[in-house]
Amino acid sequence: MxxxxxxxxxxxxxxxxxxxxxxxxxxxxxxxxxxxxxxxxxxxxxxxxxxxxxxxxxxxxxxxxxxxxxxxxxxxxxxxxxxxxxxxxxxxxxxxxxxxxxxxxxxxxxxxxxxxxxxxxxxxxxxxxxxxxxPFLPTVPGRRQFTGRQLHTVQYAGPADFTGQRVVVVGGGNSGAQIAADLAHAGVDPTWVTRRPPRYLADDVDGRVLFDAATARRRALDAGRTDTGGVASLGDIVAVPPVRTARDAGLLGARPMFTRLTATGVEWADGTRGEVDAVIWCTGxxxxxxxxxxxxxxxxxxxxxxxxxxxxxxxxxxxxxxxxxxxxxxxxxxxxxxxxxxxxxxxxxxxxx
Missing domain, CATH: 3.50.50.60 (FAD/NAD(P)-binding domain)
Structure with a gap:
């Protein structure tokens, strides 16, 4: 019909x-x-x-x-x-x-x-x-050989599923920071990895400022003026209270991105390895x-x-x-x-x- x-x-x-x-x-x-x-x-x-x-x-x-x-x-x-x-x-x-x-x-x-x-x-x-x-999953060497648990942001429900586990959180945006903070506050102690050092927006910046920045960029582009950079020019992570608390307590120290996954963990650029039970991909x-x-x-x-x-x-x-x-x-x-x-x-x- x-x-x-x-x-x-x-x-x-x-x-x-x-x-x-x-x-x-x-x-x-x-x-x-x-x-x-x-x-x-x-x-x-x-x-x-x-x-x-x-x-x-x-x-x-x-x-x-x-x-x-x-x-x-x-x-x-x-x-x-x-x-x-x-x-x-x-x-x-x-x-x-x-x-x-x-x-x-x-x-x-x-x-x-x-x-x-x-x-x-x-x-x-x-x-x-x-x-x-x-959900987007990046192409990372060894991802299909890793025998631990892999999930994306969309599958993350909370820290209870990871009690006592070795967890790597991948992603330097808001989801990565919030999930890493969520795990840290629950005592899971995740390893947070990002492709570049985390860029926090000023603590007094929230969605109101982000909306204004995005609007100003669009108006500049439509008028043929120089690109203001929009939200990206301010940073990548909004410091909402749980993230701010974890960061200030030293619970959100990020490591550079690993170079590959192994069958049981990750390998870093210097050749060192770490055993991992789960990888959470906060990759957009x-x-x-x-x-x-x-x-x-x-x-x-x-x-x-x-x-x-x-x-x-x-x-x-x-x-x-x-x-x-x-x-x-x-x-x-x-x-x-x-x-x-x-x-x-x-x-x-x-x-x-």
């Missing part, structure tokens, strides 16, 4: 909800297809101690401030899930759950969205699938865009060329929430609102044409 709507939004996490909010305000008929069984997007799958980088009031989607979490300056993931569930309900957003989008095809004046629950024909599509389902993600394979739009690093949020080679398609290339800080709660509004306005204009 094929159903019809003006716009299909793929993904019911924060980016998809922001798109739905603005489409609803403009009176644009749409449906939000979400593969998850419950509201909350990727936030419902993170580790228990994960904290936002900003206070609640600076971590909000358009139209509704996130309530303050009692006893927490920086809300945890469970609080975010509750907020997103309430947001979806408050604005009566048309989310259909446990619908897996398999492919998107051109179909004359329409785009056909094929799912495991039937097809949809739409005049425009917003992709808001994020990156969580596409790639955009989840496999559903667009038939459109042949993919470019470098798995991205689709965009102008703002609109795909250059398919103007009926908008991409939202994948990072700065689809809007300044668009992968954050506070940052996704503006590009979502611009995408909704662009789509409304397209539908009127």
């Amino acid at each position: 094929t159903q019809r709507t003006e716009v299909v939004v793929i993904g019911g996490g924060q980016a998809g909800l922001a798109a739905g909010y603005h489409l609803r305000r403009l009176g644009v008929e749409h449906v939000i297809l979400d593969a998850q069984a419950a509201p909350g997007g990727a936030w419902q799958h993170t580790w228990d101690s994960l904290r936002l980088f900003s206070p609640a009031e600076y971590s909000s989607l358009p139209g509704r401030l996130m309530p303050v979490q009692r006893g927490q300056t920086y809300p945890d993931a469970a609080h975010v899930v509750s907020y997103l569930a309430d947001y979806e309900k408050r604005y009566e957003l048309p989310v259909r759950r446990e619908v897996w989008v398999e492919a998107v095809h051109r179909d004359g004046a329409f785009l056909r969205v094929r799912t495991d629950c039937g097809d949809w024909r739409a005049r425009a599509v917003v992709s808001a699938t994020g990156t969580w389902t596409r 993600f790639r955009p989840a865009l496999a559903h667009f394979a038939s459109l042949r739009l993919r470019g470098t690093r798995g991205r689709i060329a965009t102008e703002g949020t609109r795909a250059v080679d398919e103007p009926r398609l908008h991409l939202l929430g994948y990072g700065d290339w689809t809007g300044p800080a668009s992968a954050t709660l506070i940052g996704v609102g503006r590009p979502a509004r611009e995408a909704a306005r662009d789509i409304a204009a397209l539908l009127r044409a």
Whole structure:
């Protein structure tokens, strides 16, 4: 069975909800297809101690401030899930759950969205699938020969699984620092390795400053001015309280990246070896865009060329929430609102044409 709507939004996490909010305000008929069984997007799958980088009031989607979490300056993931569930309900957003989008095809004046629950024909599509389902693992010599446990950020639930084990945490970004700190506070004493010395942002810097930096960079680039460097110019790690406490206690001393994995551990550049029970790869993600394979739009690093949020080679398609290339800080709660509004306005204009 094929159903019809003006716009299909793929993904019911924060980016998809922001798109739905603005489409609803403009009176644009749409449906939000979400593969998850419950509201909350990727936030419902993170580790228990994960904290936002900003206070609640600076971590909000358009139209509704996130309530303050009692006893927490920086809300945890469970609080975010509750907020997103309430947001979806408050604005009566048309989310259909446990619908897996398999492919998107051109179909004359329409785009056909094929799912495991039937097809949809739409005049425009917003992709808001994020990156969580596409963890990136680097090519490291010996990785396939290592007999210990290997997992990515997406599989980390908490330190209890590693009690008494020798653990290496790989990655010099926020996830690596937060997971290393989480383990250290639980007495696991991880070995934290990074490709370059950790770069902490100033302790008073949080998501508000990061959003402003990302926005300033985008404006400079759009105006043809010198690249400001954006967030990357400030550092790699936001010193949220657990990270700051572990760092100041001397629990977060990073070592340079090892050169290879052995069957039972790691080997460093000087030839020394260490026995390891588990390696946690905090090595980032790639955009989840496999559903667009038939459109042949993919470019470098798995991205689709965009102008703002609109795909250059398919103007009926908008991409939202994948990072700065689809809007300044668009992968954050506070940052996704503006590009979502611009995408909704662009789509409304397209539908009127």
